[in-house]
Amino acid sequence: MLNIQPPFGYRALKPFNRLDYVRLLDAGEVPAFTHESPIVPLSYSEIAVAAWHYPIIFIEDAIAGTHAVAALVGLGHNLFSRDTGTDAARWTDGAYVPAYLRRYPFCMATITVDDKREPDLMVCVETSRIDSEPFDGAIRLFDEQGEPTDRWPAIETFLKEYEGDLEASRAFTRRLAELDLLEPFTANIVRADGTQHNVTGMVRVSEEKLATLDADSLAALHREGLLGRIYIHLFSLQRFHQLLERESREQQPAAPESAADALIAAD
Numbered sequence: 001m002l003n004i005q006p007p008f009g010y011r012a013l014k015p016f017n018r019l020d021y022v023r024l025l026d027a028g029e030v031p032a033f034t035h036e037s038p039i040v041p042l043s044y045s046e047i048a049v050a051a052w053h054y055p056i057i058f059i060e061d062a063i064a065g066t067h068a069v070a071a072l073v074g075l076g077h078n079l080f081s082r083d084t085g086t087d088a089a090r091w092t093d094g095a096y097v098p099a100y101l102r103r104y105p106f107c108m109a110t111i112t113v114d115d116k117r118e119p120d121l122m123v124c125v126e127t128s129r130i131d132s133e134p135f136d137g138a139i140r141l142f143d144e145q146g147e148p149t150d151r152w153p154a155i156e157t158f159l160k161e162y163e164g165d166l167e168a169s170r171a172f173t174r175r176l177a178e179l180d181l182l183e184p185f186t187a188n189i190v191r192a193d194g195t196q197h198n199v200t201g202m203v204r205v206s207e208e209k210l211a212t213l214d215a216d217s218l219a220a221l222h223r224e225g226l227l228g229r230i231y232i233h234l235f236s237l238q239r240f241h242q243l244l245e246r247e248s249r250e251q252q253p254a255a256p257e258s259a260a261d262a263l264i265a266a267d
Contacts, residue, residue, distance in 0.1 A: 021138035038074035044168035051236035
């Protein structure tokens with residue numbers, strides 16, 4: 001029996017067949033599942049660009065004992081996507097769209113056949129966006145002879161490069177864990193109207209532990225190109241203020257911005 005474990009947000013997957021019809025996202029669209037999620041996974045090379053738009057945090061998988069890099073895009077729900085009532089949402093113009101969302105409806109997934117895990121990842125597609133027969137808005141990415149159309153090479157390259165970058169992200173978080181630099185933290189949000197809200201379940205690099213790291217380990221992080229990413233992550237945590245301001249504008253679009261008076265403290 002074939003079993004495919006969908007990644008975060010995906011509902012059900014089907015292995016991609018070259019003769020299938022696939023309905024791709026239109027420009028500006030993102031999968032609808034992101035609308036209710038305040039986090040979006042990030043890969044290693046995205047950290048630098050995403051940090052200009054969102055707080056970059058780490059999420060712990062307690063069962064696997066690993067961490068993942070993610071963008072915090074809201075204080076309870078996604079503040080950068082707009083529900084359209086369809087299976088696609090719209091992302092805010094000018095805000096960075098994470099590759100995790102841009103790859104949809106495709107992904108590279110682990111396949112299990114008769115309880116045996118296949119060694120290689122397989123290109124899969126969200127089942128609601130793929131069919132062996134033509135359907136509204138769907139196209140073929142290969143012709144009748146099995147040759148790729150103009151659209152497929154860019155999609156294939158993107159999927160492969162993204163998986164490689166995800167592995168770099170996993171190596172980054174493993175290194176941080178090895179050096180015991182990670183710590184859980186809570187953002188204590190005090191809104192302008194006095195209401196309070198705690199954002200929990202987040203992990204960050206401990207500035208105290210980083211400051212006391214031995215010289216050899218610090219030099220190694222620099223050689224490995226990881227030290228810069230650490231400082232970018234720490235810098236990005238200042239974006240909590242922007243999330244609060246954005247939330248305030250969303251709730252009171254006609255009111256003048258007053259969230260600047262609010263206080264955010266992380267402990």
